[in-house]
Amino acid sequence: MRLTLYISLYLSFKCISAATDLRSGNCLLQGRFKLNGMYQDGDFILGGLFEVHFFTVFPDLSFKTEPEPPYCEIFNMEGFQHAQTMAFAIDEINKNPNLLPNITLGYHLYDNCVMLGMAFRAAISLGSGTEESFSNLNCTGPPPVIGIVGDASSTPSIAISSVLGLFRVPIVSHYATCSCLSDRKKYPSFFRTIPSDAFQVRAMIQILRHFGWTWVGLLYSDDDYGVYAAQAFQQEMQSFGLCVAFLEFLPHDNNLRDIQRIMGVIQASTARVVVVFAPSSFFIPLMEEVVLQNMTGRQWIASEAWATSLESQTPRYLPFLRGTLGIAIRRGEIKRLHDFLLRIRPSSDPGNNMLRIFWENMFGCSFETVLKETDGEQVKKMCTGQEDLITTNTPYTDVSGLRASYNVYKAVYALAHALHDLMQCEEGRGPFSGNICADITNMKPWQLVHYLQKVNFTTGFGDHVSFDKNGDALAIYDVLNWHPSSDESIRIYTVGVVNEVTETGMVLKLDEDAIYWNFETKKAPRSVCSESCPPGTRRATRKGFPVCCFDCLPCGDGEISNTTDAIECMVCPDEFWSNIYKDQCVPKDVEFLSYEDPLGISLTTASLLGTCFCALVMIIFALHRHTPIVRANNSELSFLLLASLKLCFLCVLLFIGRPQLWTCQLRHAVFGISFVLCISSILVKTMVVIAVFKSSRPEGKGAMKWFGAAQQRCTVLVLTALQIVICTVWLSTASPTPHKNNQYIRSKIVYECAIGSVAGFSMLLGYIGLLAAVSFLLAFLARNLPDNFNEAKFITFSMLIFCAVWIAFVPAYVSSPGKYAVAVEIFAILASSFGLLVAIFAPKCYIILLHPERNTKNAIMGRETHKK
Known part of the structure; x- marks a missing residue:
């Protein structure tokens, strides 16, 4: 708003306007600005705006007479070099037969005196022309200038582009960096050969990422440059997952209390890297405090505003600022520019007042006096004799670090290449409506803007020049490093380049061996809030802290992370598991009850022992098959029971080893049938005992006819057949x-x-349980039957063991994991089998082997008679 008001007031009081002479039909110039400039005629004219003076002085206003025009003070040698570089570039183009052949370029260069008003006056003069009269009322023909190089500052560039952009006059700035100028809607014809501040921030981010500096302090100047740069820097840091450890602005009034507070923040922070967006005038007071408190151990990162500042390169700051990394606009080399600058002579072009001002400031003598021969040959000789005193010891002739001048050089060539492409257009293949080409005799500025947008060339120094859709050139920066020198001063070396590549974005190239580090280790420092999480762990952000501050938590079982600083752990596939380091998924161990397992060996041994015991009992019974104790209760059932028990012991072997289809099908079938055969034999034996007792009584003499040998076999077979x-x-x-x-x-x-x-497994077990329950119940009811050797008692005891084992089996089997469930089932089989074997056959074997005298019918009957 203030800028608009200023321009409006300015145009109200002082503007270039034209009045029409009705008699002649000409437009007459009503006034002329007093501007310092350089001029050269040509077929096409390029305009230029440069900071040749530092200050603009406005005379006092009396409001009685027309005010005197403002004038400029304090000559800027470096700014004059920029203007001379444009003149050199145009001279070089005019001599180049391959670029704009048969066309001569001229120039009108003006001094803006680092003042918006002066810059705007110069731009209006370039845009409207300075001819005394203008007769072409149809406004045909080429414009006064086909393009403008400048301005060097962002604020004048904004004002000039806002006005001249309405007429699509191409403007190519060499030093205006404000990101706002990339807005194509507001500034449709603005281009620049220097990267915007947004690219500067991205270039610095590339350096931070290269060295792994994720925890960074940020200082910025309390002005538009610092504020906007800091905002852009924070946004870029956040997008790349980097964090600002502290954020402080450097006061413009250099308040000591604020400086000391900032020093305390820097010293208290764990960040070893400090980025500074500020001109040297803001930064120097902080450095004085750094020297006073002798603060070392910090890596300073300099923005373009002070990376090459001479004020900071003093021996006093050497112990603290050596090793500083910074970025600066690309340094280039322009061949023969140095010779061109040395050839400048005021006598060669007396009409250019900018040359006269340069000469007077260089040698302190009036150029007008020299030109007046009547004032004496001695005066003329005294002044002109000093023309050879121009040396390379001035900012004007120093071409060792061409940065802004190199951008001027590229800007001129960009306009020249655009004009060249425009002239190469073939009729009928033009880019404009109807496939027409631009009329070179009546060229419109917007037509040159079209070609300028598509410019694509390479400088003699090897840099590629083109513009993106916003008019910004491909960004390229030099990475600088401050080295200590033998004379206790600071020397700045270029150690890398940050280049914007269309395909991949910003690319950083560094010569790390050439970097000087101001640390005892002579290596790059570490600047992180938390060390990186190794593989096998994941990052867990600390609550209330930036994302760069985190804890490293180990991955859970079955999860891995195989990268550094993993955000989440990955779950292993179903058949894989994490290794002990949690950084790799390995195949899971396959577990089953094997013959090599100690538990498997123990159970196999028990199974074989049981089988052997059954075989041993069968041998004993076979050898004593005619004795009363063997013949009692049907010896055939005893042998069948022993055979079924042997099958029970042997079926255990089907439960051990790697499961296969045939073993899975047989194990439960063999187990179920074997136990049903065993329990059926015991059930029949129990029924026989009861039948024998009843047949001994008068009322039950016919009971045994229902329990003969054939009926016993048939009963066992039927009961077993049901299980089958x-x-x-x-x-x-x-x-x-x-x-x-x-x-x-x-x-x-x-x-x-x-x-x-x-259901099938439950029916198998349920049927076994039913037979066992019936056998136990019958045996229990017959336990007190009078007999010398009561078989029912042993059957009762055996079935009690059997039922207890299998009742306990159910909860134990359900709660046992993996191979132990199989082991529990095997243990139940072995325990119940051993229980039946011992309870039923151990007493018989005891009498047969140790007390044969009791294995007689008389002994058995005698005991029975004694009981009666």
């Missing part, structure tokens, strides 16, 4: 199969036999 039917139906409908189970133990694969049908 159950197993057959089960195996044919839902057969047990090998199954890899991940549910019991997540870290292992339990290889087991899935039962297939719960």
Whole structure:
């Protein structure tokens, strides 16, 4: 708003306007600005705006007479070099037969005196022309200038582009960096060969990322440059996951209390890297406090505003600022520019007042006096004799670090290449409506803007020049490093380049061996809030802290992280598990009850021992088959019971080893049939005992005819056949199969036999339990029957053991994981089998082997008679 008001007031009082002479039909110039300038005629004219003076002085206003025009003071040698570089570039183009052949470029260069008003006056003069009269009222023909190089500052560039942009006059700035100028809607014809502040921030981010500096302090100047740069820097830091450890602005009034407070913040912070966006005038007071408090151990990162500042390069700051890394606009080399600058002579072009001002400031003598021969040959000789005193010891002739001048050089060539491309247009293939080309005799500024947008060339120094859709050139920065020198001063070396590549964005190239580090280790410092989390862990952000401050938590079981600073741990696939370091998924161990397992060996041994005991008892019974104790209760059932017990012991071997389809199908079938055969034999033996007792009484003499040998065999076969039917139906409908189970133990694969049908398995066990319950009940009822050797008592005891084992089996089996569930089932089989073997046959073997005198009918009957 203030800028608009200033321009409006300015145009109200002092503007270039034209009045029409009705008699002649000409437009006459009503006034002329007093501007310092340089001029050269040509077929096409390029305009230029440069900071040749530092200050503008406005005379006092009396409001009685027309005010005197403002004038400029304090000559800027470096700014004059920029203007001369444009003149050199145009001279070089005019001599180049391959670029704009048969066309001569001229220039009108003006001094803006680092003042918005002066810059705007000069721009209006360039845009409207300075001819005394203008007769072409149809406004045909080429414009006064086809393009403007400048301004050097952002604020004048904004004002000039806002006005001249309405007429699409191409403007190519060499030093205006404000990101706001990238707005194509507001500034449709603005271009620049210097990167915007946004690119400067991105270039600095590339340096931070290269060295892994994620925890960075930020200082910025209390002005527009610092505020906008700091905001952009914070946004870029956040987008790349970097963090600002502290954020402080450097006061413009250099308040000591504020400076001391900032020093305390820097010293208290764990950040070893400090980025500073500020001109040297803001930074120097802080450095004085750094020297006073002798604060070392910090890596300073300099923005373009002070990376090459001479004020900071003093021996006093050497111990603290050596090793500083900074970025600066690209330094280039322009061949023959130095010779061109040395050839400047005021006598060669007396009409250019900018040359006269330069000469007077260089040698302190009036150029007008020299030109007046009547004032004496001695005066003329005295002044002109000093023309050879121009040396390389001035900012004007120093071409060792061409940065802004190099951008001027590229800007001139960009306009020249655009004009060249415009002139190469073939009729009928033009880019404008109707495929027409631009009329070189009546060229419009917007037509040159079209070609300027598509400029693409390479300088003699090897830098690529083109503009993006916003008019910004591809960003390129030099990375600078401050080295100490032998004379206790600071020397700045270029150690790398940050270049914007269209395909990949910002690319950083560094010569790390050339970097000087101001640390005892002579290596790059570490500046992180938290050290990186190694593989096998994940980052957990600390509550209330930036994302760069985190804890490293180990991955859970079955999870891994194989990268540094992993955000989340990855879950391993079903058949894999994390290793001990939690950085790799490895195949899970497959667990089953094997013959090599100590538990498997123990159970196999018990199974074989039981089988051997059964065989031994069978041998004893076979050898004593004619004795009363063997013949009692049907010796055939005893041998059948021993055979079934042997099968019970042997079926255990089907439960051990890697599950296979045939073992899974056989193990439960053999187990079920064997136990039913065993329990059926015991049930029949119990029924025989009861029948024998009843037949000894008068009322039950016919009981034994229902329990003869044939009936006993038939009963056993029928009861066993029912179990066979159950197993057959089960195996044919839902057969047990090998199954890899991940549910019991997540870290292992339990290889087991899935039962297939719960109903089938339940019927198998239920049928065994039913027979066992009936046998136990009958044996219990017959336990007190009078007999010398009461078989019912042993059967009762054996069935009590059997039922107790299998009742305890159910909860133990359900709660046992993996291979231990199989072990529990095997243990139940072995325990119940040993219980039946010992309870029923141990007393008989005891009498047969140790007390044969009791193995007689008389002994048995005698005891019975004694009892009666």
